[in-house]
Amino acid sequence: MSTAGTSLSQSAASGGLALSVEGVDLRFGGIHALRGVSFAAAPGQVTAVIGPNGAGKTSVFNTISGFYRPAAGRILLGDEDITHTPVHARAGRGLARTFQNIALFRGLTVLENVKLGGHHTMQAGVFSALVYGRAAREEELRLRAEVERKVIDFLEIDHVRHLSVDVLPYGLQKRVELARALAMRPRVLLLDEPVAGMNREETEDMARFILDVQEEWGVTVLLVEHDMGMVMDISSHVVVLNFGQVIASGTPAEVRRHPQVIEAYLGAESEALA
Amino acid sequence: MSEFLEYSLLGLLSGGVMALIALSFVLIYKGTGVVNFAVGEVMMLGAYIYYAGAVTFGLPPWVAFALALAVIGVLAIAIERAVLRPLSGQPAVAVLMATIGMASIVHGGVEAVWGGDTLSPPTLLPRTPLLLGEVLIPGTVLGNFAVAAVLIGGFLAFFRYSKTGIALRATASDPVTAATLGININYAQRLTWLLSGLVGTFAGVLIASSAGLSPLLASAALSVFAAIILGGLDSILGAIVASLLIGWVESVSAGYLGGKSRDVVPYVVVLAILVVKPYGMFGTRTIERL
Numbered sequence: 134m135s136t137a138g139t140s141l142s143q144s145a146a147s148g149g150l151a152l153s154v155e156g157v158d159l160r161f162g163g164i165h166a167l168r169g170v171s172f173a174a175a176p177g178q179v180t181a182v183i184g185p186n187g188a189g190k191t192s193v194f195n196t197i198s199g200f201y202r203p204a205a206g207r208i209l210l211g212d213e214d215i216t217h218t219p220v221h222a223r224a225g226r227g228l229a230r231t232f233q234n235i236a237l238f239r240g241l242t243v244l245e246n247v248k249l250g251g252h253h254t255m256q257a258g259v260f261s262a263l264v265y266g267r268a269a270r271e272e273e274l275r276l277r278a279e280v281e282r283k284v285i286d287f288l289e290i291d292h293v294r295h296l297s298v299d300v301l302p303y304g305l306q307k308r309v310e311l312a313r314a315l316a317m318r319p320r321v322l323l324l325d326e327p328v329a330g331m332n333r334e335e336t337e338d339m340a341r342f343i344l345d346v347q348e349e350w351g352v353t354v355l356l357v358e359h360d361m362g363m364v365m366d367i368s369s370h371v372v373v374l375n376f377g378q379v380i381a382s383g384t385p386a387e388v389r390r391h392p393q394v395i396e397a398y399l400g401a402e403s404e405a406l407a
Numbered sequence: 408m409s410e411f412l413e414y415s416l417l418g419l420l421s422g423g424v425m426a427l428i429a430l431s432f433v434l435i436y437k438g439t440g441v442v443n444f445a446v447g448e449v450m451m452l453g454a455y456i457y458y459a460g461a462v463t464f465g466l467p468p469w470v471a472f473a474l475a476l477a478v479i480g481v482l483a484i485a486i487e488r489a490v491l492r493p494l495s496g497q498p499a500v501a502v503l504m505a506t507i508g509m510a511s512i513v514h515g516g517v518e519a520v521w522g523g524d525t526l527s528p529p530t531l532l533p534r535t536p537l538l539l540g541e542v543l544i545p546g547t548v549l550g551n552f553a554v555a556a557v558l559i560g561g562f563l564a565f566f567r568y569s570k571t572g573i574a575l576r577a578t579a580s581d582p583v584t585a586a587t588l589g590i591n592i593n594y595a596q597r598l599t600w601l602l603s604g605l606v607g608t609f610a611g612v613l614i615a616s617s618a619g620l621s622p623l624l625a626s627a628a629l630s631v632f633a634a635i636i637l638g639g640l641d642s643i644l645g646a647i648v649a650s651l652l653i654g655w656v657e658s659v660s661a662g663y664l665g666g667k668s669r670d671v672v673p674y675v676v677v678l679a680i681l682v683v684k685p686y687g688m689f690g691t692r693t694i695e696r697l
Contacts, residue, residue: 198587224589236584238577249577253589
């Protein structure tokens with residue numbers, strides 16, 4: 134693991150970037166989905182966004198991805214304002230994500246799905262050779278093949294690489310989706326409920342993969358997750374949303390003791406959370 | 408026996424060009440979800456531009472053909488941008504009506520400019536027939552099939568192995584996720600319309616230069632709809648197999664039952680197969696798509 138990890142981090146993009154959400158307001162007609170949401174994911178750390186159903190977690194993710202345009206506020210990747218960058222162009226800035234419902238391309242093999250993660254690193258077609266030059270293009274192709282191979286080894290999906298993703302069990306599909314996101318060589322990785330629907334063992338595997346990704350690649354990880362045990366175990370920073378607003382943020386221990394968080398999760402009369 | 412062989416061979420060979428028309432349709436349906444009823448008209452327009460280049464302006468046939476490809480390519484991109492992109496997200500029926508409208512415009516325009524007579528554009532391919540034992544195969548039929556086979560083979564390889572082809576399949580399967588991976592959806596859809604237009608032009612010019620050119624050419628696409636439905640709307644492989652089958656049925660029925668039966672028998676066969684196998688010829692088996 135460690136030797137593979139060293140060269141893996143070399144072939145990955147150089148380290149994580151900070152991701153900042155600044156005063157984001159999002160409205161759908163009369164519904165105020167996000168109200169002045171601000172938080173930051175520190176570079177190379179795991180940050181979790183938690184909150185009850187309907188709190189706005191997925192809205193935050195979709196705004197960062199670029200599916201929603203906020204009415205106010207900014208999204209910063211490193212120092213760059215990406216609020217108005219098209220969805221597909223954010224991949225080139227180092228942003229990758231997985232989806233709550235597995236979003237693999239059905240009918241394509243595991244390897245084809247993973248290869249699509251490398252798509253953005255090179256413009257398709259005839260012009261790329263002219264733009265990049267032949268040697269640079271070949272170097273890029275070699276690097277991509279290496280990243281794909283390592284990602285597949287890393288997530289332990291080598292034995293299914295030529296199978297269609299449709300036939301894989303749920304837990305493996307989730308891993309393939311993570312592999313595809315890693316093949317993008319991201320600097321910020323958004324994980325939307327990475328362990329939803331998984332059993333204990335699959336959850337532990339996934340938690341280990343996420344920690345390895347963060348440690349060995351230095352990627353910034355932002356995750357939305359309902360599994361509190363997992364969130365508290367792997368996150369260094371937790372942001373709590375309720376009714377479209379940030380009600381608390383801090384280390385897992387701080388957030389766990391926060392009265393408003395306890396109220397949001399367990400109702401007003403509860404005294405303590407775990 | 409040799410009669411049957413001859414009908415079968417001719418039918419399969421003509422099915423090749425039909426498969427090109429089917430490909431032109433399936434590309435757009437699979438890639439953008441649009442049921443394009445203007446496939447036949449695009450094909451016909453390409454053939455008329457070829458005719459205008461080669462006969463009216465006296466260009467060499469290959470130059471005229473390149474001109475037709477270029478004009479249809481530009482047109483396809485313009486239609487995608489000006490008509491279809493603004494309609495994206497609208498009900499499928501609205502988009503379908505738009506394609507029918509475009510078909511009428513092209514049809515009317517072609518008749519206004521060139522009239523309804525049958526024209527004879529020069530052939531692109533050698534006319535030397537091939538004698539296989541007792542079976543004589545016209546050179547154009549053979550040439551048309553060869554061109555169709557090479558093009559279709561090229562497309563299958565393109566979708567299977569090339570980066571852009573895989574990206575197009577991904578976009579067809581799930582545009583939202585494709586965008587997060589850095590695939591430009593607008594570019595992918597534009598490329599899909601361009602490829603479909605070019606394939607249609609190939610089919611139109613091949614048919615026109617071997618069987619003559621009139622506005623009726625557009626209706627050749629109608630019999631292809633039977634093949635598309637039979638093969639599965641979104642499956643290139645299914646469309647190819649079904650096109651060959653329908654070409655064969657048309658030819659054999661025309662040979663034994665007279666020329667008129669070719670307009671009826673293929674549809675009867677399609678209906679019969681769909682009654683027995685409602686999911687198309689491939690049953691419930693998943694077909695590798697696009």
